Amino acid sequence: MTRSKSAARPEPESVRRRIRGLDAEQRSAQRRDQLLDAATELFAEKSFSGTSIEQICQHAFVGTKGFYDHFDSKEACYVALLVKLTEQIKQRLTQGAAEAAGLGWPQRATPIVAAFVHAIADDPRLARVTFGESGGISTSVEKQRRINRRWAAAFLEAQWSTRPATDTDDEHRRLALALATIGGMFELVTDWLHHDDDGGASDVVETLIADLVGFLNAVDAGRRAPAG
Numbered sequence: 001m002t003r004s005k006s007a008a009r010p011e012p013e014s015v016r017r018r019i020r021g022l023d024a025e026q027r028s029a030q031r032r033d034q035l036l037d038a039a040t041e042l043f044a045e046k047s048f049s050g051t052s053i054e055q056i057c058q059h060a061f062v063g064t065k066g067f068y069d070h071f072d073s074k075e076a077c078y079v080a081l082l083v084k085l086t087e088q089i090k091q092r093l094t095q096g097a098a099e100a101a102g103l104g105w106p107q108r109a110t111p112i113v114a115a116f117v118h119a120i121a122d123d124p125r126l127a128r129v130t131f132g133e134s135g136g137i138s139t140s141v142e143k144q145r146r147i148n149r150r151w152a153a154a155f156l157e158a159q160w161s162t163r164p165a166t167d168t169d170d171e172h173r174r175l176a177l178a179l180a181t182i183g184g185m186f187e188l189v190t191d192w193l194h195h196d197d198d199g200g201a202s203d204v205v206e207t208l209i210a211d212l213v214g215f216l217n218a219v220d221a222g223r224r225a226p227a228g
Contacts, residue, residue, distance in 0.1 A: 032070045034060040036081050044125035048078060048137055075138040082141065085130050086148050092119035097159060105160060106217060112159065113212045120189070121205045131190050149186070153179035160220065181219050185212055 038060035042051040053074050057067050071077040096115025100108040120127040157178040192208045 028069070031060075031062050031066050034062055035067060035070060035077065036084060038062075039077050039081050040085075040125055040129055043078070043081070044128040044132075048074075053077075075140055078137060079140055079144050081129065082144050082148070085126055086151075088126075089116065089119045089130075090151070092116065093155060097155075105220065108159065109213050109216050109220075110209070113216065114209050117205060117209050117212065121208070127189070127193050131186065132193050149179060149182050152182045156182060160223075177219070177223060181216065184215060184219075188212060188215060 035056060038056045039051070042055055042059055046055075051074070053064065053067055056074075056077065057064050067077075071080065092115045093112065096112045097108070100111040103111075120130060153175060157175055160178065161174075188211055189208070192204075192211070
């Protein structure tokens with residue numbers, strides 16, 4: 001008896017590998033998101049050192065093998081999480097800068113700083129994971145922190161600049177000042193984080209915004225002052 005063509009033809013690979021409407025690549029991306037969401041929750045609640053890979057997997061409902069399909073270690077998971085959260089902060093900052101584009105710098109400072117603060121404080125876990133956990137974890141984490149700071153310094157210098165640098169040395173000094181300013185801002189955020197007992201209450205958040213704007217304006221006034 002001759003089989004029909006339809007019976008002899010195997011299902012396409014894409015159909016056979018699709019489960020619950022997701023193909024293999026989509027399921028893998030979903031598991032990665034679940035692991036990063038679980039890591040956010042646990043690192044914020046228990047700290048990086050107090051969280052194990054097994055706990056992340058249990059919280060994410062993903063097996064240990066699934067974890068190692070995406071991350072070589074807990075540090076690698078944290079770096080990936082830091083990159084993800086930093087991208088969210090960058091988007092908020094870029095949007096805030098675009099909305100304030102028609103203003104001069106002193107007036108532009110408040111909406112830009114507010115965009116930054118709300119990006120990390122509207123969900124208090126994000127501030128704890130981004131600023132409360134990253135120091136001293138590993139070389140790879142420190143490298144990512146430096147990348148983030150340099151991006152933030154370049155962003156700040158672009159907001160400050162009203163004219164191009166006159167030479168390479170001038171550009172270096174301006175970027176160095178911006179980098180030092182970002183370091184000061186991040187230290188204020190860390191200090192706020194360790195003294196905020198109100199879980200990101202609106203008045204406390206507004207206080208942080210005011211402190212950061214005041215700090216930025218003080219540095220800006222100093223950099224604009226004529227050399228003695």
